[in-house]
Amino acid sequence: MRVLAALSGGVDSAVAAARAVDAGHEVVGVHMALSRSRAQHRTGSRGCCSIEDASDARRAADLLGIPYYVWDLSEEFEDTVVADFLSEYEAGRTPNPCVRCNEHIKFAALADRGMALGFDAVATGHYARIVTGTSGDLELHRAVDEAKDQSYVLGVMGPERLARSLFPLGDVASKDEVRAEAERRGLGVSAKPDSYDICFVADGDTKGFLRDRLGSRPGEVVDADGQVVGEHDGAYAYTVGQRRGLGLNRPAPDGRPRYVLEVDPAANKVVVGASELLSVHDIVADDVVWFASGSPVGQAFGAQVQLRAHGQLVAASVVRTDDDVRVTLAEPMRGIAPGQSLVVYGGTRVLGQATISAAGRAAREQFSEQAPVAAR
Template structure:
């Protein structure tokens, strides 16, 4: 097969591309330039898409003996991922930019361009598994290494793009194996730190980034009775479940810590309260993506609402164009805008974007 290998400049994508070469595929490497100011986008292990990363990707391609190109997708990235991030926070929701990047960039812009150029598949260093069934259909599963599993952020890709994806690291038992393999292959990125946090907020100061882009929007922090207990510079900087950084001027009557329960962008109000009020009985999701047919009847499953969250037993039902997910044991700290992924064991059933919590 003709395979386009996405080379981020990290160890995972380099080893994934190497394995595609070993499998006998005709592999071409491509680095996605996502930042308009790439020299500012890496600080140690934070961020990605820097000039350093592009250079590391090129050197990996040279070691593997494959052609290498840089594709400038910075405009699409700014108009989709970054714009969505800002709009969601401004609307009082909590987006996951890695989910949006996989949806709009890695498995839309990249995959669609690869298909137009005649490639059969896109290979990435994501940790997830693809099962191919007797009828030729595919299903997405958790990685063998639970600590590195990325099926949660990949669930938004859907079955059509899954059919043209390759994840050679899905069966790896531990990240140390990947680093050891990279070293054995002579890949200089074998000891390179993993990138983490939001790639376009390289210093890790998400509130500062939002304040710079959205401006100061002062408002009140109130308790569940509506009493003002503090002030803020922008409700967009807060998310459900947050405890730190509230700077409350008046302590709770019982002296207990208070958490963000709700963000009301229309009035610029942040509501805080005791931790027990963070637990809800479920959620309603929109924009469902199903790997297979949408369930006609309620289905027992597991639901996960954070990239490294604990999956909980749930029952999901389609309600018109929405999906209602009931969690008998309760679900803590659910925020609108989060991705909720439904599993049958380790198999991904589908994904929805949280619209609201069910209290």
């Protein structure tokens, strides 16, 4: 096959490209330039797609003996991933930009452009597995190394793009194994630290980034009874479950810490309260991407769900409708915010993905307007 290898400049993508070469594919390396600032530099292990990363990607391609190109996708990245990030926070939601990057850039702009140029598949350094099921359909599964598994952020890609993808690292036992392989191959990135946090907020100051882009919008912080307990400079800078940096003028009557319960952008208010008020059983998620064609519609079935990129799988009753996914958790969870991704698993297999639109009381109100879900 003709394979387009996405080279980020890190150790995972370099080893994935090397394995694609070993498999006999005709491989071409591509580095995605996502920053509009050509002077952007990596800060420690924060950020990615910087000048240093592009240079590391080129050296890896040279060592592997494959052609190498840099594709400027900064406009697409700004107009999709960054714009979505800002609009979601402005709407009082908590987005995951890595999910959107996979959706709009790595498995849309990159993959679709590659297919148009005659490539058969895109290879990336993601930790996930593609398995052929008993029916012959391709299935997305969790990686062997559960600590590094990235199937959660890949659920948005959908079955069509899954068929044009390769994840050569899905079967490795650990990241240490990947680093050791990179060292054996002479790849200079073997000891390079992993990137983390939000790549376009390289200094890690998400609140400052939002303030610079969205401006100051002073408002009130209120408790669950509507009493004003503080002020904020922009409701968009708060997320459900947040405890630190609330800037409250007075403590709770019982002296216990308070957490963000709700962000109300229409009223420009942040609602805070006790931690137990964060616990939810019920979730509604829309913008559904579904992989398992044989799963029931309109009927409750048992599954597991993951609600955060590094979160644990939680048992749940799931109902998939024509418009959304409704989930009843077996045990309550805290800090579930609209905008987060919800991924449904059957064992290690990704059944589907959706974006949380309501949780707790707001979700139960939607349940009552539709067919009843299975009782807890």
